[in-house]
Amino acid sequence: MSSFHQLKQGLASLGFDLSTCDINTEENSRISLHFDVNSPVELKSPINYLILQESEVINPFGWSRDLHRKFDRVFTWNDELVDNVLYFKLNFSHKFPDKEKWERNIVSWEEKKLCTLISGNKMVKHKYELYSERVKAINWFQANTKICEFDFYGMGWDLPSFNNRYINHIIKRIPFYKVFVSKHERYRGSVENKNSVLRKYKFAICFENAKEIPGYITEKIFDCFFAGCVPIYYGAPNISSHIPKSCYVDFRDFSGYEELYQFIVNMPKETYLSYITSIEEYIYSARSLPFNSECFRDTIVGHIQSDFE
Structure with missing residues (x-):
């Protein structure tokens, strides 16, 4: 959970409150982050990001290109997809020990x-x-x-x-x-x-x-x-x-x-x-920094910041 805690803090510095959809509804949010979508989704926020973590072996639905095109940005570890237009590199991230x-x-x-x-x-x-x-x-x-x-x-x-x-x-x-x-x-x-x-x-x-x-x-x-x-x-x-x-x-x-x-x-x-x-x-x-939880935070926060400039 370290990566998401870091992300919440990073977004708070931009004036965003990151919470689950039962607290911050999509309709009332400026941006929504979707993780590993596994069924048809209706996007309700002005800006929507998809974060892909599970592979196609576990969640084949989440790897539909038609699904991806519904989002403003897709973050993924998949090196073959990354084009820095729709798809952006985001590794699995970890809290490194002292x-x-x-x-x-x-x-x-x-x-x-x-x-x-x-x-x-x-x-x-x-x-x-x-x-x-x-x-x-x-x-x-x-x-x-x-x-x-x-x-x-x-x-x-x-x-x-x-x-x-x-x-x-x-x-x-x-x-x-x-x-x-x-x-x-x-x-x-x-x-x-x-x-x-x-x-x-x-x-x-x-x-x-x-x-x-x-x-x-x-x-x-x-x-x-x-x-x-x-x-x-x-x-x-x-x-x-x-x-x-x-x-x-x-x-x-x-x-x-x-x-x-x-x-x-x-x-x-x-x-x-x-x-x-x-x-x-x-x-x-x-x-090793691309696998660090701080990189996870900085990558997403950086893109959100640029989308709202």
């Missing part, structure tokens, strides 16, 4: 376990989805690594997952269903705080919900960075255009999970620590 606090939070190489994965158990039908690849990763690591080398966490892994969200909703409401579901032996339950878990591992399998979508870089890789954990990344094809390759292990560089496993399990301490150093240098450099 550097001294980040350094104190780092667990030593000797104390860390090898690898983890944190994700909910979900499925979706789409050619770019990576939910099924996470399942492949879990199954491979469970079958081929020592019990001390891999754990995974997240909601719903003690239940089956279907492509139909209505079936999933029904299944989750049947309390006795878990009795009939075989549990994953490396499943450690859900987590209250990702950082407190990730910091205990050298590597984390960090797959986006979708692949092959330029600029689709979510909180997942930054969760790893902020915990001092090296991500094994798969998702945006142009990730290295935004984040130095020295900060993560690129899943695409390997022929399969066996080769990946051999790479991480045999990595020398010095090589591993070079990744951690690169992560620290990146997150506290100017190159």
